[in-house]
Amino acid sequence: MNKLKAVDFYCGGGGMSLGMSQAGISVLAGIDNENKCKATYELNIEGAKFIEADVFELKEKELTRELGLTRNDNSLVLIGCSPCQYWSIINTDKKKSSKSKNLLIEFQRFARYLNPGYIVVENVPGVLRKKEESGLQGFIDWLKKKKYSIHFDIHNVNDYGVPQNRKRFTLIANRINEIEVSPLKSESKRLVVKDVLGSENGFKKIEAGTKDNSKFQHSVAGLSQINLERLKYVKKDGGDRLGFANNPSLQLRCFKNKTDSFKDTFGRLWWNRPSPTITTKFFSISNGRFVHPDENRALSIREGATLQSFPTTFEFKTKSIADTARIIGNAVPPEYAKRIGIAILNNYTNNGR
Template structure:
């Protein structure tokens, strides 16, 4: 008996974080689908052997995808992945009008799952999609999966448990119609990976100043800082310091923070060396958007530092045109190490099933 490899199609693939993790787990990625053409070069530079399909999922037809990738219906070895943009369901205060269209992406993804009836389905999103199960379409999707013979796991997972040096909570659904087993991501044993484990001079990140532009693929590029923010960082304690260091300083404290010792303390703060980083958002290059100050140097973290805190390897290639575009791609990504944990759990299930079939055939 020839054991077939699991084949995956990654919807809403962006720059390839999920696809890269699946490849590392041992799953063949056939294609990534995204409507943002700015993702194409980055995806193709890193996800070997996969096609990048530039398409709007609202307009993409099931038969069109079937023909393009030579997919089969009811394929036990097929995995469909849907990591749709999640701004609409995020608790972060973003403009919901701009992201309103994205709230229906899960329903569009479901259309392809119903058509192909694959062996496995993965959905990854913000925890908010679980709190709004009815509005997001998640509740109906789970009911459909259960009704059609899938064993469904869905929960919110903390990615630092899976080898990612970052605190980040993500909703994950893994559906399996091959066995009766509930598949859950495989945690990494041992202590959590911290900021010190992946950045700093000892990890190949030379000291740089605000505004440093790295023209090499390493992309150790840092946003510039106004003098007021340089002055704030100068008095912010190393290794986890916050705005409380100057909360009563007439010149340094922002008006909205002056004298306030409660409330949100992460903005303008430094990361801790010996903890996982805070959640890497799309604005991680900016001190005013979170605890994105370097633990020791007087600057925000660089693009590459943000990428490795998301668990991208140091040689991952980002083909983008600006700091903001690169940071958006990195911040929106599924951390590859977490994707790898999901992929390994699916592969383990599939291998056991294949071995069982082989034993029965003897």
């Protein structure tokens, strides 16, 4: 059997690559210009090469030669999960992230040249809302012209075995047959926070500022005394900042007389619900609903990774909590990636050869 192989553009720390590997697809390489992801990727994605490169400068023939690829290869999966800050609904510096808006167009350049059997694109829903400006419409038009069968939609990863509400645009295209390939949905109940976190799942109670130097990495950011005091007033299991809103010494000036805005700030997760979207700032209680359901602290590095469906064997090699959180928050949840990979593998094995 000609085994499926994949090249993962904008790979980050390896969420998509890990899921594809778990599905049974051989990942040849991950490509990213962020050096801080390199050590984590190389440590965890066995057999894959990390290519540190700016995709705007990388040439098609150069990459093809380096990885020993062939054009028009039915068994090649080309993956592009470009950084998505420009198209995100979260407030970001659009000027700072403007270069990233063309990353999908650059990925299409490699797809055109290699004409692989399968193409995967994963991004924020904003690329679909603005499909002309993002280059998505042009990409889809090219895929249709090349006779690819195309699936694209907005999916919530909670429907695919991830204990988190996270909506993502996903496109899977194949030119092997006319069968539309879509991620495999979970047949069991949707996971919630209590299914994966808490002492019964191996997470011992810790305090803000705890450093865990073991491979488990149950480390958590520290908190100022006033923030520790604020959290004492935030109700367990889903409480929010309104718990201290009437305390003049604790209320934040920016929230005075604003009871309905940004209520997730200083908010706790619910045990019986999926977590909110794990962002690159999940280690900070002032950047969203990232307070532990019971304990007076933010989520730990390992808790954030677990809510993103990274296995506990996945070790992050960085120099700070912020750097690790950035890798985790930017990642494609590996379980979701695995379900994309299995769907592709099933299509190739049953219908594509």
